[in-house]
Amino acid sequence: MTAPEPVERTPGPAWARRRAAARRAWGEFTRHRAGVLGLGVLVLVIALAALAPLITDADGVDVTRATGGRLEPPGGRYWLGTDESGRSVLLLVLWGARISLLVGLSATLLSIAIGTVVGILTGHFGGWGSALLMRLTDFFLVLPSLVLAIALSTVIGPGVGTIVLAIGVTSWPSAARLVRAQTLGVEARPYIERSRALGGGHLHVIGKHVLPGVLPLVLVNTTLAVGTAIVAESTLAFLGLGDPVAISWGSMLRSASNSGAVTAGAWWYLVPPGLAIAVVVLAFTLCGRAMESVLNPRLRER
Amino acid sequence: MTDALTTVEPPAAATPRGGGGGTLRYVLSKVGAALISLGLIVVLGFVLFRVLLPGDPVRTLTRGAPVTPEGAAALEREYGFDLPLWGQFTRYLGNLAHGDLDRSLVFKVPVAQKIGERLGPTLLLVGVGTLIAVVLGLWLGTRTAWRRGSRFDRTATGIALALWSAPTFWLGLVLLTATGGLFPSGGITYPDTPPDFLSQALDTAHHMVLPTITLVAVVYAQYQLVMRSSLVEEMHAEHLLTARAKGLRDDEVRRRHAVPNALLPTVTLVFLHLGLVVSGAITVETVFSWPGLGLLTFEALRFPDYPLLQGTFLVLAAAVVVMNLVADLLLRVLDPRVRAS
């Protein structure tokens, strides 16, 4: 063997490769107009929600300091009218975004975390433990999640934490199924057998091959699941399972429905929070679908 | 030569047909799994509403309203709270076996009786709604997949995505506001409708319009999107090339070889997500005061009436499990690919 000549190009530790892959993926993502639109909406909404205390006066959402009349229609002073206590609907929608997004994100993180762990474990390890866990997953998957969430939150008592827990605990099974399927797909590839033949243990196989193979899917699934979680939050809050004082889009709709806004024809109180939910959820969905087609070129024509 | 043909191939492949034994084992395993699920639901119902329930049971039952010591003792006895936990569980199982779900706190009648009264309206609404949603969703899903990228596809898929993104109850509220009294805002019939069948049926249909539209709007979108992606996937299948080579017209290729193959897994998914319909029913019934199980759940939730909540939980969850079992067995008959795995 001849002495190897000095190398100039080091094989770029994984980072350079990942950066290049990320750049490629981003380039691909920007080709999906709907996805870019969704991302733009999300960035805007998240920024507005985060900056709400800076750009608006928190006093405006305090019932005792409300300045407007009851259910005033939109006008020069209140662009989107007022609610039954005389607060600006626009201001409420802005502040409601904070709880809705927070609950949506944290519930999703909870459910995806459970789902990913269960999915990888059941996909990687065989045996009866795995089979049992899978049966349990199937059971929870079939169970009507709203019914279970209602049952859970009546037991724990209403509140923001309850909603996060109820959504998180009821929505993990679909993530688990998806991650498991993907894990099984990766595990069936011969490079896993090669890795085991090279002496790699469970941790090595999971850490080096399975997890990196599953993560992109998890990311997509998270994006799509946030939307579902935000809708679930609004439903639970509408049914009265949320924190009665916290302002979220769901609790606004509950107040609107309870205060007779429907019969009074006060559409300005009813439409904005619902539209906000629909727009944000749609934005998450469009983003997620664009990411999905970046990952799986066969879906590109969807 | 002829003998060799059938002998050399691997023995595993030589087994003819799926075999009757395989079918029986499949049915037994599915029924067994469903029974286990039902058992888990029963246990979960007990754990949620007996074990996890915080605080003093009588205070929970009466929501802190003042009761005499005798009254409290009578309540404890009636609901079995005087028994140890294990005793409560056996009492619960025994009662379930007789179809006894305790007495509702709000309605002061047996929970089972109340659920029985509310079953009909829910079946009517969910049945009609699901039927329309399945037909509409699968048809639109097929059409959009065939003409993917067209303006029709973009519009229909966009609408489906938007409807899927909006909360069910909000759609209901907006519909109510927008139609402004054109349709009744709640209930199943007006009290003054003549009792003859035709008048009652017409009045029920009139009351059903808005709840059904709302339920369909949310559910069909999901079916459409699933059917579309399933068919788009199926249209890459290699056997479609065989069908084209055989001289079939493009529409025949789709109708005979792509759609049936995509339809079967979609139907499975539809059944697997039946819980979604139940969730939809709860919110739709609440918004439109439709006197079904969903509204009953909401009424129980408001009080909160734990025995009634427990009852609706058991019935709704069990219904979904049973429907899934039916779907599994049906699919086995319809889809040979299920038999292969």
Place this chain on the structure above:
Amino acid sequence: MTLLQLRDLHVRYPGEHAVAGVDLALAAGETLGLAGESGCGKSTLAMSVLRLLPPTAEVDGEILFDGEDVSTMSWGRLRAVRWAGASVVFQGAMHALNPVHRIGEQIAEPIRVHSPKTPPARVRERVAELLAQVELPADRAGAYPHQLSGGQKQRVMIAMALACDPKLVIADEPTTALDVVVQAQVLDVLTRLVTDHGIGLLLISHDLAVLGATCGRLAVMRRGRVVEEGPAHRVITAPTHPYTRTLAAAFPTIGDPASRYNPATAGEPPVAGTEAVGEELLTIRDLRVTFGATAAVAGVDLSVRAGEIVALVGQSGSGKTTLARTVLGLRKPDSGQVLFDGKPVPTSTKGLKAHRKQVQLVLQDPTSALNPRHTVHEAVAEGLRIHGVRGDEADLVRAALTDAELRPAEKYLGSLPHELSGGQRQRVVIAGALALSLRLLVADEPVASLDASVRGEVLALLLRLRARLGLATLVITHDLGLAWNIADRVAVMHRGVIVEHGPVEDVLLRPHHDYTRSLLAAVPRPDAGRTAEPRADQGV
């Protein structure tokens, strides 16, 4: 009379000129073989005859079928020609059949399409007739594709192709993925039917031997062009184009001394290196491995000495792959022993890890054996990292790549698997094994998925590694020519037991067991002009 005539045919995909000016002619009743490696455009050419290419394909030139230009036909006329005029036997019957329709329906479908007035009873009769022609019982019409074996599915495809009495059958790799013996049977059925009915056959394959055994004339394609054309016998025995010569040399004639210890390579021929053979390294005694009720390995004795190359030959399902996994400790034996260096293969996690530092696996398909996200450097370094091998990782990786004859190593370090050719990928896998203190290589069909021209190079590498590093290799294969090319000894496995073993010359030239004889008989002989018939006496 000319049945099919291609004149200056071009097919372009965006960014690819798949077929670049092909002229071919096929007379009625003639058999024409189209040879070439993956990506040479042969399948594209075949699909263009019935205009079955995807819409992105741009076709130029003339395609005359029975004197009519296919490219200008109306849709109605084209549909009439499809299947009734020319039918196709697709590659991989697994996916070419619709999984939710019974095979009877699928065979009947073209009959109903092209002669809609046929009474249903007559259609049923015809389906039974067609099944009988491909030697399948009539009751198989009620079966679904998944209930059939690979060979049976391919027969169904053939029956389907004959359904409308076409003048031309296009068969695209009809026997790839089938075992040697099954392949011989399917080819036999196909050629017999084509000859009996006077049908023209366009047979496409990467395997020159298969084509030589089946076809009257042969055309060799490379990079979208036909480089050589002529009578099959002439093209194979006296090729004029260097590329054809490479292809023809890739599969050796068993018994030909020129190819013994000498796989076809473009570079320097390897040395036999038999003097490297030393002490016994791997000993397998009465090994049994079962899956549920079936015994995959049912009592096997086998040994490999240091520096020795042993070929384990058998069809799929013979248990040879299970045996290989057991040697690496990837499967647990039910009884019997696997001794490495005199000691049993450990069962503890730690012991197994140490064992796998010395014994390594090379899999059939290098494309899937490499993680598509990992660079060559990462793939080769994986074993080093697992075992915490000391030393400069970059140096060790470079050395391993150089050993696997990927030179200069630096050129490949940063590449991802999809940027390499099949042969290069297999070398990366081998380098990954060489990076450890390797003593025994277990290679499971190491060249089965590689193009013919690369096959010899990888086999030569195994011989050179033995000569230079004293590496012992257990090669698992269905390919008797491979054993003839590189192995010292051969063991023939059938249904979980070794039916015959000994030095390569003894077993392959003077076989004792009937099964070995039937395997040898099934190997297509390019110069024989026709497939030799496998013997019927293989048990059960």
